[in-house]
Amino acid sequence: MSDEPVTAVILAAGEGQRLEPLTNRRPKPMVPVANRPLLEHVVEAVAAAGVDRIVLVVGYRQERIRNHFGDGDDWDVTIEYVEQPTQLGTGHAVLQAEPVVDGPFVVLNGDRIVDPAIVSRVRDLARDDESPAMAVTTAEHPREYGVVHLDGDRVTEIEEKPEGTVETNLINAGVYAFSPIVFDAIRETHATGELAITTTLTERATTEGLTAVRYDGRWLDVSNLWDLLTVNAALIGESERTATSDPGVGGSVAV
Template structure:
């Protein structure tokens, strides 16, 4: 997704301009956009060669040789999905657009196979008691319960590492020594892991006030440690930065169909009837991206939940938005969830 802005051309550019961009940026592609940053087409050196063979001139508009129907990815597509598209169509690069066709980035085969190192801090909440999973959690913190061959928290950290993240902070409370003993300082994973401990539970957002002062001044990803997911955190982060949000909540769409006819009435009279309606909701996944200013707004020892923190930020006229994920996500809160995780993990990686 890096350096893509260097290969963007306007629709008024010439074929010569496209060749210079392709040669200078070494990404082997140029992206043609209109004034609203909507993707109009792509140009490769192969497109230019084919154009010259049919008597195009180097000063002709780039539109004469560009591919006006390029393959693209959505910001919500995972890295694996992008790789499948590139492999199917033999592509070295894949523009990333939103639902309106606006260019948001460029996924290249090189970067997809070798993810960029990301200095953004990752804060994982791992202090819960897991009471709904007793007796399994009587002697083990919930994030350390095994899913397959390793703890669920290890699966989560591995997911971040695969995407280039290497700065981790873990909040502990219940049986913290088991988490510390397993992960240590992260050196065995070639990452950094630091811990903050809640002497008393501070709510889903209060532990932010315990983070060290030397935290990188970059957007922070915060989430619960009892989740199994394939969310592409790089796309979540790119969306947060592209939109200029103060805080971003990752949500999922949930459908619920009422198995009966629903009757609407007023003063004993029927005003409407809907047979087995389907209602759609957006639910909170417990995954957030927070600006450094938002993180710093939580003071040490203050008890606060994340919804309350986000409401306070909105009252201060800060931009708080959503990112809708369609990737696999499982909140392991109940015994049935834990059993599902054991079944799903075989197809997880």
């Protein structure tokens, strides 16, 4: 396995109109969950996965993010910033990182909380293979997300919020592995309206291959105001379970 450094690009330029009025004066990734900004949970997962260089793609109310995270020293990582002045889609957001990314990298959404384990797995694929990869997980209501169709461990199609009945509960988990060749692929993507990274991936899946990384760990999405209740309950409950775990002494101990 290669030990080439991998950068994490976190998409954090979103305004989050569906979270108004909480986002009237802050970007969506800075909405608090479990007493900390949503984005901080994402940064911590990346740091815990052993990725120590982060590029934050910022835009709306970006000063709130820059002031909170600074250079990343408080999280033992190096944080750099690139700007997406206008929100033109996730593919366009990834393109903004091109000037500062010249090696393998992972991409995460700044509004979805995942475990460090999936970041590590996707990071390893980024190191070892120039072909793109994406994490997939399951959802109770898959039509609310990007539904993923597989053939073995290969992605054949990504349907964004499809209408009607879907035959799978697999969805896009929003963690990707890329090499710099993806930047040209994004520019060559045929898109109408916003340029989504999933459009690029769907176009390339049939010609160059797109590996699916199955994931059944923590996946917390904040898209609507009511999601905050669910995510807060999950994180606070997790914290309470950790805090109330009975301390014990294992094995033979001599005092």
